[in-house]
Amino acid sequence: MRNIKIMAHLVAGYPDEASCIQAIHALADAGVEIAELQIPFSDPTADGEVITRASQKALDAGFRVRDIWRYIDTAKSLGFEEVHVMTYGNIVYRWGVRSFLEEMHSRGITGVIVPDLPLEDDDRFYAAAREIGIGALPVAVPNMTPQRKALLKSTASEMVYAALRQGVTGRSTDITGESREFLRSLDIPKIYAGFGISSREQVLSLEQFAYAAVIGSHITRALGSGRNAYESVRNAVERCL
Amino acid sequence: MARYFGTFGGQYVGEVLKPALFELERAMTEILPGSEFRREYSHLLRSYAGRPTPLCRADNLTRELGGAEIYIKLEGLAQTGAHKINNALGQVLLAKLMGKQRVIAETGAGQHGVAVAASAAKLGLECEVFMGSADIERQQPNVFLMKQFGAEVHPVEDGSKTLKDAVNAALKCWIEESSRTFYVLGSALGPYPYPDLVREFQQIIGIETKQQLSDMTGRLPDTVIACCGGGSNAVGMFSAFLDDPVRLIAVEAGGTGDKPGEHAVRMGKDRTMGIIEGYKSYFLQDPDGQVQLTHSISAGLDYAGIGPELAYLGDAGRIEFARATDSDVLEAYSRFASREGLLCALESAHAASEVLKQAPQMEKGSILVMNMSGRGDKDIFITAGRLYPEEWKQYLLREAAK
Known part of the structure; x- marks a missing residue:
């Protein structure tokens, strides 16, 4: 019995709406506890090639930001323990920081992840999330100084997304003693740890150090294979369970 | 230094880039006003630029x-x-005095890329330039010049394959490796302190x-x-x-x-x-x-x-x-x-x-x-x-x- 939850990430609208909805079903059927849905953005600076291309493809196919509700409603109806939404600062800013958070909260979203809105919180994103009662997960990285970690801890309240290495999403990661020490040093109850996870060994190596292991580009890569979306995603996830 | 001009500007980057931007800010306050930088920069402007x-x-x-x-x-x-050389020389010299071995840059038309490649050749640093593949198609002469100056030119295939995508690609490259690499940004934009740095030069x-x-x-x-x-x-x-x-x-x-x-x-x-x-x-x-x-x-x-x-x-x-x-x-x-x-x-x-x-x-x-x-x-x-x-x-x- 695995002692860590799985958060599985999908780019909404990729490769197309029907396949993406099937992919959400595949995650639920495989026993994934947490779904993370990314609202595609034209200029995703924290993402590697796989998710950047997937986002562009979804936008080229006509994805509009408020289409995210259809994916969220699907995920909510399938009984995931938590559903999170990830996107970039400009999408939230154009939507309206406060109304974005309020609407996500009212639809039952557990947490939102916006990697380019910094801890200094100049736009009151984290502060508004606290007031509204929705989780806003800042991103922790291994090269943070103790001062930045302290700021992170006060910003994060109880949830944080931890990147297991420096860099953008997608490239494989060796999870070492150092990675685990980094997670421990965050001293935050619910750590969602990711970046480059694509195997059961990686997931299990995070047990006791993270609340959830995040599987991202690995699933999007499988979806890009052109084969049946449901089967590809289910196989890709089951490799990690 | 203020991070904003009124409500404009700021430093909207992932946490992973913060250390590199703090390091840059420190170098701006410690190295730029120093006599070594001043002397060498003004010499380069007169005798080279x-x-x-x-x-x-x-x-x-x-x-x-x-x-x-x-x-x-x-x-x-x-x-x-073009004026691009003023900034390219300044930033590449700053990179050198910070002890960096490699500079990276984005370019659209190629003018900034050419200026950075020339500056890096002059000052003896490795240089890699990110350029949208659509821009590479349109601007072959500048691609040729950058290569002559010894720069490696990376085609960027994302998004519209133009300048904004080249900026994204350079930022991502910098996210991957910032300890020996300096990002030479070409215009008075990007995260703080770049708008100030570019104006300075x-x-x-x-x-x-x-x-x-x-x-x-x-x-x-x-x-x-x-x-x-x-x-x-x-x-x-x-x-x-x-x-x-x-x-x-x-x-x-x-x-x-x-x-x-x-x-x-x-x-x-x-x-x-x-x-x-x-x-x-x-x-x-x-x-x-x-x-x-x-x-x-x-x-x-x-x-x-x-x-x-x-x-x-x-x-x-x-x-x-x-x-x-x-x-x-x-x-x-x-x-x-x-x-x-x-x-x-x-x-x-x-x-x-x-x-x-x-x-x-x-x-x-x-x-x-x-x-x-x-x-x-x-x-x-x-x-x-x-x-x-x-x-x-x-x-x-x-x-x-x-």
Whole structure:
């Protein structure tokens, strides 16, 4: 019995709406506890090639930001323990920081992840999330100084997304003693740890150090294979369970 | 140092880039004011970059247009053909004194990339340049020059395959490896402290101009005009005049029309704020916040965002914004060439077009200064193709057949 939850990430609208909805079903059927849905953005600076291309493809196919509700409603109806939404600062800013958070909260979203809105919180994103009662997960990285970690801890309240290495999403990661020490040093109850996870060994190596292991580009890569979306995603996830 | 200009600017990057930006900020306060940097930078500007660049009185156009006396700052005479070298040399030298071994840069048209590649060659650092594959297609001569200077040119296949995608790719490369790498950003934008750093190195344009005009005429200009993409030459020219009673006009790319994708006018009536590529400013974007495609005959102005300081000064009413269409630009390009013997870069020809509009309306004896940010040799594949399509095509066919 695995002692860590799985958060599985999908780019909404990729490769197309029907396949993406099937992919959400595949995650639920495989026993994934947490779904993370990314609202595609034209200029995703924290993402590697796989998710950047997937986002562009979804936008080229006509994805509009408020289409995210259809994916969220699907995920909510399938009984995931938590559903999170990830996107970039400009999408939230154009939507309206406060109304974005309020609407996500009212639809039952557990947490939102916006990697380019910094801890200094100049736009009151984290502060508004606290007031509204929705989780806003800042991103922790291994090269943070103790001062930045302290700021992170006060910003994060109880949830944080931890990147297991420096860099953008997608490239494989060796999870070492150092990675685990980094997670421990965050001293935050619910750590969602990711970046480059694509195997059961990686997931299990995070047990006791993270609340959830995040599987991202690995699933999007499988979806890009052109084969049946449901089967590809289910196989890709089951490799990690 | 303040991270914002009013509400514009900021440092909107992932936590992973914070240490590199803090390190840069520290280097700006510790290394830039130091005598080693000052001495070497000013030596390079004089002995390598060709500074000071001349301020030239445009006698024929002044007579022909019948209003203001027109002066032109010839930044195109600087090394690698544009003002870009001022900033490239400054940042590459800073990188060297910080102990970095490698510089990376984004480029659109290739002018910044060429300036960085040349500076890195001169100062002995490794250089890699990210360039959208669509821009590589359009700007082969600059790709060739960068390679001659020893730079590695990485084609960027994401998004629109143009400048904004090159910026994203350079940022991602820097996210991957920032301990031995310095990111040389080419315009007065991006996350803090870049807008300040770029202004620091470009303000020499305005400082020299003010001194030269004072030596020639004993007075200040009435109006100063510069083209404006991201805004590095405009910020560089205008910053010396912000506290003076001088009218400042920045000229954006009017392209071929008003519809999305036909121009790069960020400072029109419907300005929309956004947070993109690390800074908050006005961007061309759709109602969802997705960045829109832009168009300009000049690759250097073909960009969806504008530097935060210029956007702030525009909102505050200190800088006026005008626009020039592609056809206005070609007309000004030809007229400056035939009347003054000056071949403007297509970017600078946007400013030239505004000179043709403003000068006749100004009083006789008043003074108008234009920044010719670059020279137009680089554009010959575009301008010749537009102005003499048949002869140019025949020439290219003959060359290809050799």
